[in-house]
Amino acid sequence: MKNTALKGFLLASSLLTSVGFAHAADVTLTVESWRNDDLQIWQEKIIPAFEAKNPGIKIVFSPTAPTEYNAALNAKLDAGSAGDLITCRPFDPSLAVFEKGHLASLNDLPGMENFTPVAKSAWTTDDGKTTFCVPMASVIHGFIYNKDAFDKLGISIPKTEAEFFAALDKIKADGTYIPMAMGTKDLWEAATMGYQNIGPTYWKGEEGRTALIKGEQKLTDKPWVEPFEVLAKWKPYLGDGFEAQTYADSQNLFTLGRAAIYPAGSWEIGLFNTQAQFKMGAFPPPVKNAGDTCYISDHNDIGIGLNTKSTHAEEAKKFLSWVASPEFANIYANSLPGFFSLNSTPVKMNDPLAQEFVSWREKCKPTIRSTYKILSRGTPNLENETWVESANVINGTDTPQAAAEKLQKGLDSWYKPAK
Incomplete structure (x- = not known):
């Protein structure tokens, strides 16, 4: 028991x-x-x-x-x-x-x-x-390029703005490839792959972004107009009909080997690895002059x-x-x-293209996209307006100065920097 x-x-x-x-x-x-x-x-x-x-x-x-x-x-x-x-x-x-x-x-x-x-x-x-x-x-901005095209044409990776345009001229003169795959139909592509990609080089990344929020700089100041002036110079290199070209069209032009350079976000890497049948490389946004500090959009x-x-x-x-x-x-x-x-x-x-992008953190100063924190909370929305004006500048329907004035006027209508 x-x-x-x-x-x-x-x-x-x-x-x-x-x-x-x-x-x-x-x-x-x-x-x-x-x-x-x-x-x-x-x-x-x-x-x-x-x-x-x-x-x-x-x-x-x-x-x-x-x-x-x-x-x-x-x-x-x-x-x-x-x-x-x-x-x-x-x-x-x-x-x-x-x-x-x-x-x-x-x-x-x-x-x-x-x-x-x-x-x-x-x-x-x-x-x-x-x-x-x-x-x-985060995702990092820069340029992905067709290594086979660069090797065939004897082009070195451009480090300065002048070298970048010299490379585009060489690609265009050869005629085999569209120099750069980017369209303006989807608007955001022009801003995200264009203005926000190269812009930090001119407004000095976080220095300019925080100065804009504080009201110490305006979008009509030189550091903010200059990237628009550079974008306006991209137009001859984008290929026929770029105004009607969508983001997906741009991806296809590049991965099919028809364009030599792609203004990129790093999120493209996985897709491009599966689609492109050629060797790819990447380079950060070129600096204005040799020896200048390099800046990248390393966006959360x-x-x-x-x-x-x-x-x-x-x-x-x-x-x-x-x-x-x-x-x-x-x-x-x-x-x-x-x-x-x-x-x-x-x-x-482990991925060589991804390693190239991330290596820029060791030599470039990081920043986030200028419109994303605080400055797009009102109407008109600065982020969306920057899409429109980036496309307009590339299309040639707005001058860089006119685009900057429109953006600043819209921001002034609702945003008052904290004193």
């Missing part, structure tokens, strides 16, 4: 203990994201790497279609049904989510010391006091934050600290070549 009772006691203890273990392991964190193209990378690389070192915490990656993400996320947050971890779009959309009280401050999160103020700028309050998302990746693209309503905040913080680590940086950046880690610890890229 005693033996039976003892067995029963031991069985009960065993069941209770196993229930206790199951409960301890039963913390599941859900990640909200718009990057549905990342699903396989999360399931096969990111989640297994984290869970291997953090038994008891399970991660579920739950993406929404990119065009639906903002609305769907806001609805879930308002209803209290959003996931524990919120993937953060850069700048104003995420700032609005934080200001509604949905994202927690991460100032004290272990690992945040691995990021510079520029790296954190897309997810930091205007006063610079609170950061609310861990930076995950994606971060991740903590839902203030999460019932597993401590476990979520463990995951966020891991996202802030060099281990995560290496996995993510090499899984998505062209989306570069913002971690201060350099990541060696």
Whole structure:
């Protein structure tokens, strides 16, 4: 009888203990994201790497279609049904989510010391006091070129503005290739691949961007007009009918080998690697004169934050600290070549084209796109107006000075710099 009772006691203890273990392991964190193209990378690389070192915490990656993400996320947050971890779009959309009280401050999160103020700028309050998302990746601007075309024509990588136009002249004179693949039909392409690509060279990156926000510079000043003057000189090199050419057309012209140079964002790397049948290289925006400081647009693209309503905040913080680590940086950046880690610890890229882009951080000063923080919150929207004017300048329907005056007038109509 005693033996039976003892067995029963031991069985009960065993069941209770196993229930206790199951409960301890039963913390599941859900990640909200718009990057549905990342699903396989999360399931096969990111989640297994984290869970291997953090038994008891399970991660579920739950993406929404990119065009639906903002609305769907806001609805879930308002209803209290959003996931524990919120993937953060850069700048104003995420700032609005934080200001509604949905994202927690991460100032004290272990690992945040691995990021510079520029790296954190897309997810930091205007006063610079609170950061609310861990930076995950940025995209870098520059130029991708057809190495075979350059070798055939004996062209060296242009380092200065004069060398850049000399290369374009040589390509045009030969006639085999369209010198540069870019269209103006989609407007944003002209601004993003044009104005925001070369502009930091003239307004000196963060120096000019912050001066514009403070009201110490205007868009009609020389550093802001000059990139438009350079863009106006691109027109003869863009090929016939560039005014009707879409972004997809530009991609196709380059990957089919019909154009020699492509003004690029690093996000093109993955696609171009699968489509181009020729060797590719890349170079940063040329400097005005030999010996000048080099500037690149190293634009914050994606971060991740903590839902203030999460019932597993401590476990979520463990995951966020891991996202802030060099281990995560290496996995993510090499899984998505062209989306570069913002971690201060350099990541060696396995993809040679991606490594070329990221190597510019060692010699160029980084900045973000000039219109993205603070200056596009009113109407007219400076970002959208810059699309229009960049296309107009390249098309020749607006002079650089007229374009700058329109942009400054629009900004003045609603933006008053803080004194």
